Amino acid sequence: MSDPMAEIKASFFVECEELLESLQDALNLMDEGAHDDETINIVFRAVHSIKGGAGAFGLDALVAFAHRFETVMDEVRSGRLAVTPEAQRQFFHTADLLADEVHAARDGLPEPEAAEECLTELETLLGVPPGGGAEEEEVDDFVPMGLSFDLDLPDVDAAETNGPIEIRFSPHASLYAAGNDPYHLLGALTELGALDVSVDLSAIPTLDALDAEAALLHWTLRLEGETDEAEIREIFEFVEDLCTLEIAHPDVMDPPDLGELPAVESDPLLAPTPPPPPEPARTEAPPPEPAGSETKEKSTPAAPAAPAAAPAAEPVATVRVDLERIDRLVNLVGELVINQAMLSQSVSEAGLPPNSPVMTGLEAFMMLTRDIQDSVMMIRAQPVKPLFQRMARIVREASSAIGKDVKLRCEGEATEVDKTVIERLADPLTHMIRNAVDHGLEMPDARTAAGKPAAGVITLSAQHRSGRVVIEVSDDGGGINREKVLARAVERGLVPAEATLSDSEIDNLLFLPGFSTADQVSALSGRGVGMDVVRSAIQSLGGRISISSEIGVGTCFSVSLPLTLAVLDGMVVKVADETLVVPLSSIQETATLAADDIRPLGPETHVIQLRGAFVPLYDLGSELGYRSPQPSYEGGIVLLTAQETGERSALLVDSIIEQRQVVIKGLQRSYAQIPGVAAATILGDGQIALILDPADLVQTATGRTRPPQISLAG
């Protein structure tokens, strides 16, 4: 019994997330000035559905919170309360706390502390009597509307706990003939509640007259417990036609015993309400508290209309699947891609003519493989919208904490990204948003003085761009104060005092560990975990972060991420007869070295001169231990990689083979983390190639590019 219940509860919480999402959407619409009935109804409905479901699971704290929120929203809906900007802000705050309440209920945590305060504020603001006034007298004002009743259904059970149910069960001979045993049926009934069994033996004749195959026993059962007729009928479902079954509720007309119900404490105002007629009450009644009774009275006549109103939010049919299964599928498709590459390689080695049936068939196979791969990757993809909504909350909380008026504008919420990427993006993005609120935007008076509107705007956007997703956080603040940044960096010893840095180099100082420009360490940011943490989090996702800023206009952080963590676009290169893959995202350009490009730096190192800039040269072959440094690098090919710091390095390879998508295979699970190596992949010939992590490689690299005095072996 407990297991299915837990499942239903879990799906309730999943549904809550969806409801909270639509709640946020509607509030955003309201914030943008949409005060039409439908928008407000969506808010109301979302809160109401959460309350209804919570009631069914006896989540009293959540019910109480949602109820008071609902009551306020009801006032708004009926047009008695104007939505002022203050009220709007309070709605957002309350919605945030509602989300907290839901999460607290889900994880069994204590109720958020701010809840009561927030509700009181909300109610005071709107002049609603605290505690959720009852509106019985205004029942007539309600417009019939669609309500989601699916969550209310379990209440039906609650409404029928009122007394024992009497069941008369008379099996026919066919029931026994079909191999059923009343014992098991009765056993199943005892799981629903306390069962009182009495059997009628009067039909049994004396032994000489007994027909062994006749059905002579009749049972009268009294069942007490939280159940209803449907549940009982379900038990008898398979023997329905093989017996006579009567289910009666001897006590059903008794006034409901409110004390037993898993709802909020009964309101005295409820008392005058006449006991509802049993039939509609059983199908419609949410937990009997004041708002519930409105719903009941309102929706009973409108019951047929309810499904008609629902299609507005009709969801696309979906299936919930374990992530593990999808990952397995993703892996299998990865195998398929590798196998297909191996097959095409051996076919081309077989030297078949290009238009032979095998070749054309193989081409079709390749296209299919590609399509399958894309579709499978799409399964893991999710819209960034929930992530952006979390950020909206961060903006609200962060801005109110430091007294700035901030609006968040979201663009491209429907952009889909791999689930893992989204999950691991939450922390860095939170950081960036907080930074934008705290450091990016000026205080309102400074903004007014600069001729800007007092309310700052932070824009959060997502879009697909050439096979990657680009997420941008931009603000319309004062831009980066480069003098201040440089002064701070010098003060902290991060750059030498006499250094002359370009604008973008100064901007990139923000990514150095332990950097903070806020004059005061605020509660919000500036705690030492800064943009360097953001940068490393983004990099660990295979992403890049860049910064652009204009004084007086604003700052923009741009994060570019791979769409998936399962495949990667790489450049396949040869180094000392080994095949390696370098992520395309880390390569800026490639170049062939001419003799005067290469300049010796130290006794064992070189730099290359590239359009007036010097870039350190690393010989991949010797850094990875494949060979000793070469006597000459003239004519060598280098890959120019840039880190997010702007620090560049030239990686020397023997040749570039191709550019292709490779399936990422983790190395850590089978071996261990290798410095400079991100992962491995399987090439078309079945061989494993290592995928490099240039940033990591350069960190541990020696930079030795000239034959050393002592042997390298060892």
Added chain:
Amino acid sequence: MTNDSAQNPSDEIELLSFRLGEEEYSLDIMSVREIRGWTRATPLPHAPDHVRGVINLRGTVLPVVDLSVRLGMPPVAGDARNVIIVVQTGAQTAGLLVDAVSDIFALPCSELQIPPELSADVARRYVSALTIVEGRMIKVLDLATVLPENSAEAA
């Protein structure tokens, strides 16, 4: 001594024996998953000498240990006659590169003898038991000690 070999003296144990140079070693066959022909392994940078590299085992990345180097002998040549024994202990799977596989035989566990302590010999560490089959001495390998160190610790 984590090998399952010398657990219960009344049980029989099946051993897979293989050649490393002139020596004959064996493994509990229960830890052997498959035997593969020689494939060139992709070398791993910064790896110890006995880690030959990684190979593609039906889509998974399998580290390969040159058992000969691991036991302090010259490396296995690496040609078509050599084989890779794919072994598993716990969650760890690895390939052992050996010269050739020679035999599979069963014997009672009671015939396994604890090898004497000779600290001068590096290979002693990796041998959990000795036995005599048809007049030849065969060393039973302690698998956990020969796998790549970090993974053996993790397993």
